[in-house]
Amino acid sequence: MKEWWKERIAYQIYPRSFQDSNGDGIGDIPGIISRLDEIKNLGAGIIWLSPVYKSPDADNGYDISDYCSIDPRYGTMHDMEKLFAEAAKRDIKIIMDLVINHTSDEHEWFQKSRDPKSPYRDYYIWRSPRQNKGKKILPNNWTGFFLENVWEYDEKSDEYYLHLFDKKQPDLNYKNPKVIEEIKNILRFWLDKGAAGFRCDVINVIYKTSLEDGKKSVAVQGLEHYKCQEGNHAILRELRKDVLDKYDCFTVGETVMVDLDEAKLLCDESRKELNMLFYFEHLEVDRRVAMFVPKKFKATKLLEVLTKWQQGLEWNAVYLENHDQSRIVSHFGDEGKHWQASAKMLAILELTLRGTPFIYQGQEIGMTNFDYKSLAQVNDVMSHNINRLMKKMLIPSFLRWKWIKASSRDNARTPVQWDSGENAGFSRGKPWLGINSNYTRINYASQKNDPFSVLNFYKEMIALRQNNDCLKKGEFIPLYADNRLMLYQRKLENDVYTIALNFSSSKIKLPKKVLVHLAGKAVISSTGRAALDRTLLPWEGVLIS
Numbered sequence: 001m002k003e004w005w006k007e008r009i010a011y012q013i014y015p016r017s018f019q020d021s022n023g024d025g026i027g028d029i030p031g032i033i034s035r036l037d038e039i040k041n042l043g044a045g046i047i048w049l050s051p052v053y054k055s056p057d058a059d060n061g062y063d064i065s066d067y068c069s070i071d072p073r074y075g076t077m078h079d080m081e082k083l084f085a086e087a088a089k090r091d092i093k094i095i096m097d098l099v100i101n102h103t104s105d106e107h108e109w110f111q112k113s114r115d116p117k118s119p120y121r122d123y124y125i126w127r128s129p130r131q132n133k134g135k136k137i138l139p140n141n142w143t144g145f146f147l148e149n150v151w152e153y154d155e156k157s158d159e160y161y162l163h164l165f166d167k168k169q170p171d172l173n174y175k176n177p178k179v180i181e182e183i184k185n186i187l188r189f190w191l192d193k194g195a196a197g198f199r200c201d202v203i204n205v206i207y208k209t210s211l212e213d214g215k216k217s218v219a220v221q222g223l224e225h226y227k228c229q230e231g232n233h234a235i236l237r238e239l240r241k242d243v244l245d246k247y248d249c250f251t252v253g254e255t256v257m258v259d260l261d262e263a264k265l266l267c268d269e270s271r272k273e274l275n276m277l278f279y280f281e282h283l284e285v286d287r288r289v290a291m292f293v294p295k296k297f298k299a300t301k302l303l304e305v306l307t308k309w310q311q312g313l314e315w316n317a318v319y320l321e322n323h324d325q326s327r328i329v330s331h332f333g334d335e336g337k338h339w340q341a342s343a344k345m346l347a348i349l350e351l352t353l354r355g356t357p358f359i360y361q362g363q364e365i366g367m368t369n370f371d372y373k374s375l376a377q378v379n380d381v382m383s384h385n386i387n388r389l390m391k392k393m394l395i396p397s398f399l400r401w402k403w404i405k406a407s408s409r410d411n412a413r414t415p416v417q418w419d420s421g422e423n424a425g426f427s428r429g430k431p432w433l434g435i436n437s438n439y440t441r442i443n444y445a446s447q448k449n450d451p452f453s454v455l456n457f458y459k460e461m462i463a464l465r466q467n468n469d470c471l472k473k474g475e476f477i478p479l480y481a482d483n484r485l486m487l488y489q490r491k492l493e494n495d496v497y498t499i500a501l502n503f504s505s506s507k508i509k510l511p512k513k514v515l516v517h518l519a520g521k522a523v524i525s526s527t528g529r530a531a532l533d534r535t536l537l538p539w540e541g542v543l544i545s
């Protein structure tokens with residue numbers, strides 16, 4: 001079968017913030033259908049659809065209460081079928097979000113599981129409290145991804161259930177073969193409906209080998225008992241063999257805290273587990289302890305991380321944004337004076353890496369982080385948890401707000417800015433989450449007919465890449481980096497491209513030793529220059545052939 005996922009650009013839709021069609025302030029499936037031409041026009045050939053399943057919405061749909069039905073907020077199954085059909089007409093494939101580490105606590109399985117005698121008890125991970133000097137204590141010392149403890153007490157049976165994420169997201173028990181059979185049925189259901197694959201949520205932590213205490217750690221204590229376990233690999237191979245391999249589809253795994261050696265096992269084509277994965281290391285080069293404490297950005301570090309991953313895997317997913325991360329212009333670029341050049345420079349970066357690029361809604365128009373003034377405007381469950389935790393640690397409120405502002409997942413979740421009209425053209429009603437007030441300046445409609453816009457630059461870069469095997473599959477060769485400058489090449493047989501990127505607001509005089517690589521013709525520049533001299537302008541990125 002042809003590996004079409006290596007030839008296409010993917011576009012991620014976070015439905016609730018994409019396009020509302022009925023004025024309830026929440027994006028929906030008819031809204032997506034109405035914007036398929038825009039996605040096609042951009043040049044994308046795959047859509048990754050974040051969850052649209054029935055959900056009580058404790059984590060915006062990543063807590064699913066019925067995997068085979070559509071939440072009424074997003075529309076009906078009929079709408080979803082129409083979306084598959086309309087996308088197919090435009091030669092766009094859709095992959096669904098597969099969230100199977102946990103379900104919602106409102107899922108029927110979990111409701112039944114609360115009864116210790118139910119055959120569903122063993123679908124989840126229940127444990128009795130431990131005793132310490134006559135007092136009940138938690139079954140183990142693990143800490144979760146949302147920075148809370150991972151055990152929730154259920155009076156009904158005097159036991160706790162495990163949840164690595166929110167307490168409304170109980171973890172499934174993958175030691176139970178019945179659970180795996182249920183998942184296979186869910187996969188078949190969506191593949192038969194027309195899905196072209198899955199983005200698999202936190203797919204490298206689903207199998208808990210043991211529930212012993214974890215080694216002391218500042219974050220996610222207990223990880224060594226469930227990250228990338230042999231049992232996890234075996235499940236991925238089983239899903240592939242029994243279901244996925246029977247369809248023309250692919251999977252991309254979201255793999256948390258993964259390192260390259262683990263990724264190699266997960267993506268090695270001969271092992272038949274995942275087709276590609278999302279790692280996080282490149283987005284963490286300017287952060288200590290994962291998301292929280294900022295650290296100075298250095299292009300040297302970014303090039304080092306990219307080189308390791310670009311050379312380490314045969315094929316992989318490439319991305320700079322998703323619904324959990326900061327907007328890339330706000331993160332690695334410049335929101336101010338050089339907004340446009342930096343957004344385009346980052347487009348050059350993403351679209352000249354090897355692998356399947358994933359572009360997140362709004363990235364193609366250079367949307368920025370939210371401009372909220374207080375925590376009251378934030379919705380993200382994780383941000384509120386962090387705030388609570390920091391408050392307990394007596395961290396003053398201005399510092400808490402500073403960190404949450406920089407790291408909140410809502411940064412990427414503000415509604416898409418379609419035009420300069422009411423609610424940015426996202427909705428006729430009050431949007432579920434505040435719109436960035438820069439929407440009159442940054443929006444799709446104004447960029448559509450502007451040949452120099454970020455949007456048209458993305459289109460140009462995508463078109464350029466589309467017929468170019470060197471940019472898609474060529475070797476990645478690092479050339480040079482310092483704090484603000486980075487150069488690399490892509491090479492396939494006789495084709496060579498050199499990419500030079502300036503991550504600063506200063507004009508840079510290029511070091512002598514890199515000039516030899518820049519002798520060719522500038523194919524495209526983020527500042528619009530047709531010819532190069534010995535400098536890079538502020539936030540300039542160039543592609544040279």
Ligand code: TEU
Nearest residue numbers: 059062099145165201202256291324325
């Ligand atoms: O994310 C996994 C995950 O670990 C993130 O929430 C992570 O903590 C964050 O990105 C900080 O880097 C996935 C989904 O993408 C996320 O939206 C869900 O909340 C989470 O799983 C639970 O399903």
Ligand code: CA
Nearest residue numbers: 020022026028
């Ligand atoms: Ca709606």
